[in-house]
Amino acid sequence: MKYIQLGDRRVSAIGLGTWQFGSRGWGWGRGFGPEEARLIVRRALDLGVNFFDTAELYGGGRSEEVLREAMGERREEAFIATKVSPHHLTRRGVWQAAQRSLRRLGARRIDLYQVHVPNPLIPLSSTMQGMRDLVEAGLVQQVGVSNFGLGRWQAAERALGSAVVSNQVEYNLLAREPFDTLLPYARQASRVVVAYSPLAQGLLTGKYNQSNAPGGVRAGNSLFAPENLRRLEPLLEVLRAVARAHGAEPGQVALAWLVHDPHVIAIPGAKSVEQLEANAAAADIALSGEEWEQVRVAAQAFRPAPLITSAFDMVRRFVRP
Ligand SMILES: NC(=O)c1ccc[n+]([C@@H]2O[C@H](COP(=O)([O-])OP(=O)(O)OC[C@H]3O[C@@H](n4cnc5c(N)ncnc54)[C@H](OP(=O)(O)O)[C@@H]3O)[C@@H](O)[C@H]2O)c1
Numbered sequence: 001m002k003y004i005q006l007g008d009r010r011v012s013a014i015g016l017g018t019w020q021f022g023s024r025g026w027g028w029g030r031g032f033g034p035e036e037a038r039l040i041v042r043r044a045l046d047l048g049v050n051f052f053d054t055a056e057l058y059g060g061g062r063s064e065e066v067l068r069e070a071m072g073e074r075r076e077e078a079f080i081a082t083k084v085s086p087h088h089l090t091r092r093g094v095w096q097a098a099q100r101s102l103r104r105l106g107a108r109r110i111d112l113y114q115v116h117v118p119n120p121l122i123p124l125s126s127t128m129q130g131m132r133d134l135v136e137a138g139l140v141q142q143v144g145v146s147n148f149g150l151g152r153w154q155a156a157e158r159a160l161g162s163a164v165v166s167n168q169v170e171y172n173l174l175a176r177e178p179f180d181t182l183l184p185y186a187r188q189a190s191r192v193v194v195a196y197s198p199l200a201q202g203l204l205t206g207k208y209n210q211s212n213a214p215g216g217v218r219a220g221n222s223l224f225a226p227e228n229l230r231r232l233e234p235l236l237e238v239l240r241a242v243a244r245a246h247g248a249e250p251g252q253v254a255l256a257w258l259v260h261d262p263h264v265i266a267i268p269g270a271k272s273v274e275q276l277e278a279n280a281a282a283a284d285i286a287l288s289g290e291e292w293e294q295v296r297v298a299a300q301a302f303r304p305a306p307l308i309t310s311a312f313d314m315v316r317r318f319v320r321p
Helices: 034-046 058-077 091-105 124-136 150-160 177-181 183-189 226-245 250-259 273-284 289-300 311-319
Strands: 003-006 009-012 051-053 079-084 110-115 140-146 166-170 192-196 264-266
Touching: 003 192, 003 264, 034 058, 034 273, 058 079, 058 091, 079 091, 079 166, 091 110, 091 124, 110 124, 110 166, 124 140, 124 150, 140 150, 140 192, 150 183, 177 183, 183 192, 226 250, 226 289, 250 264, 250 273, 250 289
Parallel strands: 051 079, 079 110, 110 140, 140 166, 166 192, 192 264
Antiparallel strands: 003 009
């Protein structure tokens, strides 16, 4: 496992996203549940994966509870990142949300507390005062944000009066904007971009096709529409070719492409131990500069069908800063 610096802690370049835990939209309760979560988390720790991402929003708090149950006595081996929801961003709201998360996590401290999504109706000064209270009380070690643009990330740092060590954003081969907008700052200021949906919700593993697309939370993701699955084939072919050269899978190359940069942590979700193992192993795939560029060019050539705009996409655009 490769490790990177996140503020004053060493964390694995590949973490584990746990939106899947407790979320029926990801099939929780149908083929995977608490026992699989326990096996996934234990195997992750065995493999040196120590960054676990959750949120009070996931499964209405269930994800945090499942993570606690799954870690058991191994809590101290893990670095836990959770998030406060956008409707809890007043000073008092942040404090109270953290108390509830701590209870569900069975923890004395949150290693990284992230603002899940900005809320333009609540001043950042109030939110960051809440974060400062938690840090001063020893309940939160480091502060992060999520779905913030560069300007808002820096404004959060000014409001906090210290480093907001990470910004968790959608970052994958089909959503490369953070490479240009956030990574230059992360490199210059020793911050980290936490890449969510690093496999584009499973799409970049190459296992889905026009006759086999997933439902649930992904039913509204227009990238899974048959026309887009067809348009993705050339990129998947390049991923397969690069993967073959490394004795790997296409999804592993998609993850290796992200963590090629030492200021990126990728947090793929996993529904089985096999998926977790494949994802963790991607940290050790060293792409050459030429391979990295070949994959980037193939990704850039992908053009999603313009007329497929789902309600999900519209909501996402609305909440994006
Ligand atoms: N901050 C935010 O606003 C935000 C938003 C979204 C997500 N997140 C975080 O980011 C994490 C990851 O993002 P995500 O869950 O949206 O997408 P993702 O990690 O790109 O995709 C996860 C899904 O891909 C499939 N998969 C994973 N590894 C695989 C493998 N090795 N082989 C084959 N299939 C594999 C699994 O689903 P199937 O087997 O069903 O295909 C899995 O549930 C979340 O768990 C959450 O912690 C944060």
